[in-house]
Amino acid sequence: MPDQPDAVPTGTLLAASDATPYDALLLLSFGGPEGPDDVVPFLQNVTRGRGIPEERLKEVGQHYFLFDGISPINEQNRHLLDALREDFAEHGPADLPVYWGNRNWAPYLTDALREITRAGHRRVAVLATSAYASYSGCRQYRENLAESIEALRAEGLEPPRVDKLRHYFNHPGFVRPMVDGVLKSLAELPQELRRGAHLAFTTHSIPTAAADTSGPPEAHGEGGAYVAQHLDVARLIADAVREATGVDDRPWELVYQSRSGAPHIPWLEPDICDHLEALHGAGAPAVVMVPIGFVSDHMEVLYDLDTEATAKAAELGLPVARSATVGADPRFAAAVRELLLERAAAERGAAVRPCALGALGPSHDLCPVGCCPARSPKPAAAGADSPFA
Ligand SMILES: CC1=C(CCC(=O)O)c2cc3nc(cc4[nH]c(cc5[nH]c(cc1n2)c(C)c5CCC(=O)O)c(CCC(=O)O)c4C)C(CCC(=O)O)=C3C
Numbered sequence: 055m056p057d058q059p060d061a062v063p064t065g066t067l068l069a070a071s072d073a074t075p076y077d078a079l080l081l082l083s084f085g086g087p088e089g090p091d092d093v094v095p096f097l098q099n100v101t102r103g104r105g106i107p108e109e110r111l112k113e114v115g116q117h118y119f120l121f122d123g124i125s126p127i128n129e130q131n132r133h134l135l136d137a138l139r140e141d142f143a144e145h146g147p148a149d150l151p152v153y154w155g156n157r158n159w160a161p162y163l164t165d166a167l168r169e170i171t172r173a174g175h176r177r178v179a180v181l182a183t184s185a186y187a188s189y190s191g192c193r194q195y196r197e198n199l200a201e202s203i204e205a206l207r208a209e210g211l212e213p214p215r216v217d218k219l220r221h222y223f224n225h226p227g228f229v230r231p232m233v234d235g236v237l238k239s240l241a242e243l244p245q246e247l248r249r250g251a252h253l254a255f256t257t258h259s260i261p262t263a264a265a266d267t268s269g270p271p272e273a274h275g276e277g278g279a280y281v282a283q284h285l286d287v288a289r290l291i292a293d294a295v296r297e298a299t300g301v302d303d304r305p306w307e308l309v310y311q312s313r314s315g316a317p318h319i320p321w322l323e324p325d326i327c328d329h330l331e332a333l334h335g336a337g338a339p340a341v342v343m344v345p346i347g348f349v350s351d352h353m354e355v356l357y358d359l360d361t362e363a364t365a366k367a368a369e370l371g372l373p374v375a376r377s378a379t380v381g382a383d384p385r386f387a388a389a390v391r392e393l394l395l396e397r398a399a400a401e402r403g404a405a406v407r408p409c410a411l412g413a414l415g416p417s418h419d420l421c422p423v424g425c426c427p428a429r430s431p432k433p434a435a436a437g438a439d440s441p442f443a
């Protein structure tokens with residue numbers, strides 16, 4: 055019998071479905087407004103103390119008002135919760151409760167953690183809806199966990215220990231649904247354009263300084279773990295698409311979107327809209343935009359890609375399609391279960407083989423000291439420098 059490929063987790067791990075020492079899973083997300091009256095207070099929560107130019111806030115507010123003030127992100131998370139509960143009920147850990155809390159909108163993280171504490175749970179695994187390393191996608195969530203723990207302690211409660219599950223950008227349950235999405239988008243392009251269509255993998259731009267420090271110091275070159283991880287995912291998807299379509303020379307690029315901040319501060323480039331213009335100028339027949347940086351259809355996908363970039367492409371006369379995000383795909387729910395069971399086994403001291411595709415290997419469980427630093431240091435939970443047990 056051939057060796058089990060590395061991408062397949064050990065059968066014993068899956069069969070056991072033992073989440074010990076965890077007694078709950080917490081889905082931790084960004085949160086978004088769910089009506090016109092929510093938009094401004096939501097944006098105030100997001101930008102608290104961070105000097106986003108007022109002009110940018112007005113602009114971002116408009117994006118939400120175009121959709122009646124409703125961000126898709128909360129509904130996406132409700133679907134993911136359903137998928138997780140279904141998956142756990144079928145495969146185990148059948149009785150593990152799944153909670154949900156957000157950084158910036160109801161249901162808020164502190165309220166979820168209070169409920170978890172009152173229910174008597176003592177050890178919680180946390181899944182953040184961000185698949186990659188970076189301050190915005192990792193430490194900022196860990197700072198929020200620390201703030202919530204402190205807030206509950208101030209109420210006289212003793213909150214549980216929280217462990218954040220590792221970055222899952224290269225987990226097959228995250229990558230494979232996106233491969234299917236790209237194949238579907240290609241199939242939807244006019245037949246004669248399919249073969250030459252480019253793939254534009256896109257993610258949230260961040261300041262280059264934040265990218266350079268997004269992973270363990272010195273572990274990656276320019277662009278840090280953030281860029282390296284996205285390039286790894288892009289390459290994996292491009293390879294799988296090549297295999298499925300037989301097109302060997304399909305060009306692809308990693309580009310960025312949703313830049314904010316002051317113009318004189320360098321952020322990752324090129325922007326998707328500039329990229330579409332350049333591709334059109336170079337004679338590309340069509341482009342599939344592949345939002346690998348987003349776990350589900352966030353406002354950045356609905357506005358920045360489906361509205362703004364799609365309008366730009368129409369203006370250029372460049373046919374484009376936007377491929378699906380992972381959302382509540384059952385394969386992603388299964389991946390979350392695997393991440394949870396893998397970490398649980400590791401915490402019990404068992405030998406585990408973490409599941410990962412690509413060249414980078416599985417990400418760390420604990421951010422080392424100095425990983426994804428903040429501009430001004432704050433306590434952060436669930437890392438090597440956590441002040442909590
Ligand atoms: C890397 C990254 C992710 C992916 C990881 C993750 O998913 O966590 C992400 C997600 C999200 N970002 C979101 C919304 C916003 N992000 C902002 C601002 C910023 N994001 C940044 C980075 C990221 N952001 C950065 C470097 C800034 C500049 C300000 C700062 O230094 O922090 C602003 C302020 C206005 C603006 O500047 O655009 C808003 C409103 C929503 C909700 C969308 C919805 O409603 O569906 C989601 C999921």
Ligand SMILES: [Fe+2]
Pocket residue numbers: 187188192193268269421425426
């Ligand atoms: Fe990190």
